[in-house]
Amino acid sequence: MKKMKKYLLALSLFISQILTSQDCSDLFISEYVEGWGNNKVIELFNPTMNPIDLSNYVLSRWSNGSTSPTPVNLSGTIMPNDAFVICIDKRDPNGSGFEAPIWNGWYxxxxxITNMLDSIYTEEEDLLSKVDLFICPSYDCAMYFNGNDAVTLETVSGDFIDIFGKIGEDPGLGWSxxxxxxxxxxHTLIRKNSVKSGFTYDPGQPYTFDPSLEWDSLPANTFVNLGFHDCNCDNYIEVSGCTDIYASNYDSLATLDDGSCEYMNVNINKSIDFSIYPNPSNHILNIIFNENQNDFKVKVISTIGRVLFEKKFGSVRLNKVQINLMDIYPGSYFVVIESNFKNYIKMISITQ
Structure with a gap:
C-alpha cells in the first residue's frame, strides 16, 4: 500500500508538471530543420510577455540512442512572442565535405553559351540570412543531429524544458x-500552433515518440518559415508605439498605436480602396480594387515586418488579382498594395 501511494504521488507530481507547463510560460522548440549537408537548425519560440536570456539555457544532442548528452550553452536574447533561429556554424564558402557551408541562396x-561563371539567387534557399545564432563549428556538439538523435532544451541547472525524440532510443534512420x-x-518540422509549451515525459513510463502528434512536416531544406512562429498563446503584451509599417519610426513590438507615427517622403493614403476574399483564407486570396490599378506591387508582410510575399503587376483585368500563399504558415499578416500614387494596407488571416 505504501508503494502504491508513493507511485500515485510521483505520478501526480509528473502530471502536475506537464499541466503547469502548458501556460505559455517558457521557451520551446518551434522548428526543426534536418536538411541536406550542414543545413541543421533549431528554432526556439518565446511565448511569454518578457524577453528571455538564452544564457540560462542549454541545447543537447543525444546521439544514436545514447543516454549521455552532448550539450552546448546558448547566448542571446529572445524578445516576447518572437522566434530565434540557431544554426550549425558552417559559413566558409570554400568548405567541402563535412565543412560544406550552409545554403545562402546563391547558385x-x-x-x-558564354562559358562564363554566372549566379542565381533564390530567396527560398537562403538559410544563412535567417540565422540569429551560429554554434558548434566542431563536430562534437549539439547541432550535428541527423534524424535519429534526440534533441533537448534544458536550463543550465539541468531541468528539461523540451524533448524532441526519445532519449536512449535509436530509431534507425529516424522517428516515424x-x-x-x-x-x-x-525534413523540416514546424510545431503545431496548438502547442503552447515544451514536451517532457516520465522516463520510467512507456513512451513512443510520434512526431505527427505535435509537428507539421515539410520537405527537406524548407526555410521560409524560420524567424517567426504562430502559437495559440494569449500572453501578448500590450506595447504602445507606432504600428504603421510605412512610418519611419515603426515599432515592430508595438501592439497599440499611440499616434506617434512619423513619415519621411512617403505618400500615405490609408483609405481602404480594395477588398480581399475570402478572409480568413486557406492560402488563395482574391484582391478586388475599387478603381483601376496599373504598375503596382502586392506584398504580404508579417506582424514583425518581414516581407513573405512580393509580386509586381503591370495591369489587372476587371480590377481583380489572385495570389497564392501556400508557402506562408497560418497566422495574421498585412497585405500591402504599393503603387506610384497610393499605399493600401489591410489585415488578413491565413488558416490551415
Missing amino acids: IFTDS DGTGAIWTQD
Whole structure:
C-alpha cells in the first residue's frame, strides 16, 4: 500500500508538471530543420510577455540512442512572442565535405553559351540570412543531429524544458508516424500552433515518440518559415508605439498605436480602396480594387515586418488579382498594395 501511494504521488507530481507547463510560460522548440549537408537548425519560440536570456539555457544532442548528452550553452536574447533561429556554424564558402557551408541562396554555374561563371539567387534557399545564432563549428556538439538523435532544451541547472525524440532510443534512420513514414530525417518540422509549451515525459513510463502528434512536416531544406512562429498563446503584451509599417519610426513590438507615427517622403493614403476574399483564407486570396490599378506591387508582410510575399503587376483585368500563399504558415499578416500614387494596407488571416 505504501508503494502504491508513493507511485500515485510521483505520478501526480509528473502530471502536475506537464499541466503547469502548458501556460505559455517558457521557451520551446518551434522548428526543426534536418536538411541536406550542414543545413541543421533549431528554432526556439518565446511565448511569454518578457524577453528571455538564452544564457540560462542549454541545447543537447543525444546521439544514436545514447543516454549521455552532448550539450552546448546558448547566448542571446529572445524578445516576447518572437522566434530565434540557431544554426550549425558552417559559413566558409570554400568548405567541402563535412565543412560544406550552409545554403545562402546563391547558385554559381558556368553559362553554357558564354562559358562564363554566372549566379542565381533564390530567396527560398537562403538559410544563412535567417540565422540569429551560429554554434558548434566542431563536430562534437549539439547541432550535428541527423534524424535519429534526440534533441533537448534544458536550463543550465539541468531541468528539461523540451524533448524532441526519445532519449536512449535509436530509431534507425529516424522517428516515424503511425504509418511508418520517417519524419525526422531530411525534413523540416514546424510545431503545431496548438502547442503552447515544451514536451517532457516520465522516463520510467512507456513512451513512443510520434512526431505527427505535435509537428507539421515539410520537405527537406524548407526555410521560409524560420524567424517567426504562430502559437495559440494569449500572453501578448500590450506595447504602445507606432504600428504603421510605412512610418519611419515603426515599432515592430508595438501592439497599440499611440499616434506617434512619423513619415519621411512617403505618400500615405490609408483609405481602404480594395477588398480581399475570402478572409480568413486557406492560402488563395482574391484582391478586388475599387478603381483601376496599373504598375503596382502586392506584398504580404508579417506582424514583425518581414516581407513573405512580393509580386509586381503591370495591369489587372476587371480590377481583380489572385495570389497564392501556400508557402506562408497560418497566422495574421498585412497585405500591402504599393503603387506610384497610393499605399493600401489591410489585415488578413491565413488558416490551415
